[in-house]
Amino acid sequence: xxxxxxxxxxxxxxxxxxxxxxxxxxxxxxxxxxxxxxxxxxxxxxxxxxxxxxxxxxxxxxxxxxxxxxxxxxxxxxxxxxxxxxxxxxxxxxxxxxxxxxxxxxxxxxxxxxxxxxxxxxxxxxxxxxxxxxxxxxxxxxxxxxxxxxxxx
Amino acid sequence: xxxxxxxxxxxxxxxxxxxxxxxxxxxxxxxxxxxxxxxxxxxxxxxxxxxxxxxxxxxxxxxxxxxxxxxxxxxxxxxxxxxxxxxxxxxxxxxxxxxxxxxxxxxxxxxxxxxxxxxxxxxxxxxxxxxxxxxxxxxxxxxxxxxxxxxxxxxxxxxxxxxxxxxxxxxxxxxxxxxxxxxxxxxxxxxxxxxxxxxxxxxxxxxxxxxxxxxxxxxxxxxxxxxxxxx
Ligand code: FES
Ligand code: FES
Numbered sequence: 523x524x525x526x527x528x529x530x531x532x533x534x535x536x537x538x539x540x541x542x543x544x545x546x547x548x549x550x551x552x553x554x555x556x557x558x559x560x561x562x563x564x565x566x567x568x569x570x571x572x573x574x575x576x577x578x579x580x581x582x583x584x585x586x587x588x589x590x591x592x593x594x595x596x597x598x599x600x601x602x603x604x605x606x607x608x609x610x611x612x613x614x615x616x617x618x619x620x621x622x623x624x625x626x627x628x629x630x631x632x633x634x635x636x637x638x639x640x641x642x643x644x645x646x647x648x649x650x651x652x653x654x655x656x657x658x659x660x661x662x663x664x665x666x667x668x669x670x671x672x673x674x675x
Numbered sequence: 676x677x678x679x680x681x682x683x684x685x686x687x688x689x690x691x692x693x694x695x696x697x698x699x700x701x702x703x704x705x706x707x708x709x710x711x712x713x714x715x716x717x718x719x720x721x722x723x724x725x726x727x728x729x730x731x732x733x734x735x736x737x738x739x740x741x742x743x744x745x746x747x748x749x750x751x752x753x754x755x756x757x758x759x760x761x762x763x764x765x766x767x768x769x770x771x772x773x774x775x776x777x778x779x780x781x782x783x784x785x786x787x788x789x790x791x792x793x794x795x796x797x798x799x800x801x802x803x804x805x806x807x808x809x810x811x812x813x814x815x816x817x818x819x820x821x822x823x824x825x826x827x828x829x830x831x832x833x834x835x836x837x838x839x840x841x842x843x844x845x846x847x848x849x850x851x852x853x854x855x856x857x858x859x860x861x862x863x864x865x866x867x868x869x870x871x872x873x874x875x876x877x878x879x880x881x882x883x884x885x886x887x888x889x890x891x892x893x894x895x896x897x898x899x900x901x902x903x904x905x906x
Contacts, residue, residue: 558832571815571838576831580820587832 523553523560529567537568542578546585554594555586583637591626591633593671595619596650600639603646607660611647612636614661618668631673679747694738694749695723705751706760706780708767708850709801710739714810719801721763722780726750735759761786768865770796776850781865788865797852798828804845814838817845 531548535541545564550556556579565572579585597612616622619632626633640648645657649667656667676687681697688697693716698705708720718740725738729748735756738749750756764781769791771777777799781787802819805828809815816839817830830836846852 561831572831573815573818573836577818577820581822 523549523557525563527552528560528563532564532567539568539570542568542570542575543582546575546579550585554590554592555588558587583635588624589626589630591630593631593652594633594635596635596637596640597623598638598640598646598648598650599636600643600646602639602643603648606646608647610661611649611659611664614664615649615668618664629673632668632671677743677745679743679745679749681747681749682751688743690743692743694725694727694736694741694743694747697743697749698725698738698751703751705738706764706783707739708776708780708799709803711803711806711848714803714806716740717802717806720767720799722760722767724756724759724763726753726756757784760784765789766791767799769793770799771851772865773797774799774851775853778865786865799851800826800828801850802828803848803850804828807844807848812840812842812844814840814842816840 528549531545534548535545542564545568546556549560549564561575561579562572564570565575579587595615597608597615599608599612612623615634619627619634621627621632621634623634623636637650640650640655642648642655642657645655647659649656649659649664651667651671656663659667677690678685678687679697680686681694681701682703684701686697686701688700692700695705695707695710695716705723705725707723709717710723716739718737721737723738724735725741726733727736727741727747727749728734733755738751761784764777764784764786767777768781768786768789772789772793772795800819805818808817814836816836817828819826820829821827830839
């Protein structure tokens with residue numbers, strides 16, 4: 523991540539300490555994850571201890587300290603989605619991608635994550651890819667959904 | 676000054692003090708683990724719970740974080756408090772059975788066995804070291820990371836921190852990672868020896884001195900003296 527990019531975002535929020543979460547969110551958009559150096563730079567520039575920044579980043583699941591793929595797949599494992607067959611969809615996703623939850627495919631195209639309820643239980647089982655909701659999922663639909671995001675051969 | 680009642684005693688206390696401050700000022704023993712005089716209170720261990728309110732409308736609060744209020748009615752030793760405390764200390768023991776501090780607290784509350792699955796952990800997440808590092812050492816080298824069951828105390832990125840001066844204050848204040856209580860039982864046993872095996876207390880002997888802090892025995896002795904006074 524370029525320092526200039528970080529500075530731009532910091533300036534946008536006027537280095538306000540209370541905006542730390544928003545700043546980190548914006549930073550994460552650039553690379554889809556937060557590298558160690560970025561966090562160090564932010565903590566120095568904003569005069570917030572690195573420990574506080576790190577505590578915050580590890581507290582919220584939406585921040586990632588590991589490189590993530592181009593497309594982020596979030597399978598819901600909330601109660602409603604669970605009883606509607608969420609686990610089956612998840613294991614099918616794992617099978618087809620060849621990775622387990624929290625991992626990224628070797629070609630850096632997909633990262634698989636889970637979430638506890640997205641507040642759209644009526645649509646369950648729910649899978650979200652890059653912010654787009656795919657409701658009423660079942661193991662059969664997984665392949666076609668993934669195909670939309672697969673790298674063109 | 677505000678007026679309140681603690682254990683049936685009408686007291687006047689300074690504004691801004693916590694219930695724990697009041698109890699300690701008036702010499703009412705309240706067990707604590709995560710409280711330290713030089714650090715801000717954090718309310719992690721819950722051992723200092725007291726019951727506030729009257730009649731049916733009572734609740735348990737952690738006295739170290741609850742401010743003294745006008746007309747507050749506090750009981751530090753009600754049945755509900757004592758029972759809840761026992762469970763709490765049992766849970767702490769299950770997490771860190773080798774800690775002498777916790778063993779002594781348990782002995783003082785007459786907890787003799789742990790009914791939960793015992794984990795040989797070395798941290799109860801009391802946050803003393805975190806506050807020590809931040810407030811007294813002004814370093815903020817360690818802190819809480821993750822949340823829920825994954826919560827733990829470590830340095831940023833789990834590597835040696837640039838700001839840590841290896842002063843050791845965190846180790847000094849830790850109630851859990853100290854040397855294992857050298858009781859006769861196997862590690863993890865709730866031996867309570869310090870409180871139950873005779874003779875431990877050197878109080879009665881003129882030519883010897885006790886180097887231990889307040890141990891379970893002292894509490895017991897205290898209780899016994901109190902009972903005698905009552906009789
Ligand atoms: S449980 Fe999946 S959206 Fe609520
Ligand atoms: S001393 Fe009050 S919660 Fe630990």
